[in-house]
Amino acid sequence: MLERTLETARLAAIGAIELCVTPDTQHPAVRAAAERAGATLSDQGEGDLGERMARIARRVLAADEAPLVVGTDCPSLSAEHLQQAAQALQRHDAVLQPAFDGGYVLLGLRRFDPRLFEAVPWSTAAVMTTTRERLRELGWSWREGETLHDIDRAADLVHLPQDWR
Known part of the structure; x- marks a missing residue:
């Protein structure tokens, strides 16, 4: 799914691609995947998922860019989804x-x-509900795309594309 996500980001052609991994940025497969996609490679650092995403978002925003943080566990995420998200960020926080x-x-x-x-x-x-509550508390505007399936457990494998099975 890593290769698929990187290829999707490349095809979206909306900006630079950065592959943030943990714990091993030097793993040959990770380095090769990043190179094939033309992505830079960085370490997520320590902490829970929120701490790691916050660190990445803060750093990218400090460079005057608008990050799209995506996982590699959603095979149905398309280049069009990424393009729509980038467009929505022109009008929303x-x-x-x-x-x-x-x-x-x-x-x-x-x-x-x-x-x-x-x-x-x-x-x-409760992640999405909590995030919506925080966005409301902050007074931010936001847009939500269509709901997609991600692959977190063995039971989720039914949501893999048919040609992957």
Whole structure:
């Protein structure tokens, strides 16, 4: 799914691609995948998912870019989804691509506030609800794309594309 996600980002042609991994940025397969996609490679650093995403978002926003943070566990995320998210960020503070399990598969930001990432019950069905509440509390505008399936457990494998099975 890593290769598929990187190829999707490349085909979207909306900006630079950065592959943020943990724990090993030097793994040959990771380095090769990044190179094939023309992506830079960086370390996510320590912490829970929220701390790692916050660190990445803050750094990219500080460079005057609007990050689209995506996982590599959503095979149905398309180049068109990424393009729509990038367009939505021209008019909104944030963009989300919800997942059917209550999380999200994409988070795009035009501004940063650490509260968006703090005390979120990561990897639970409450992630998207909590994120919406935080966005409301911050007074931010946001757009949500269509809800997609991600692959977190063996039971989710039924959502893989037919030609992958």
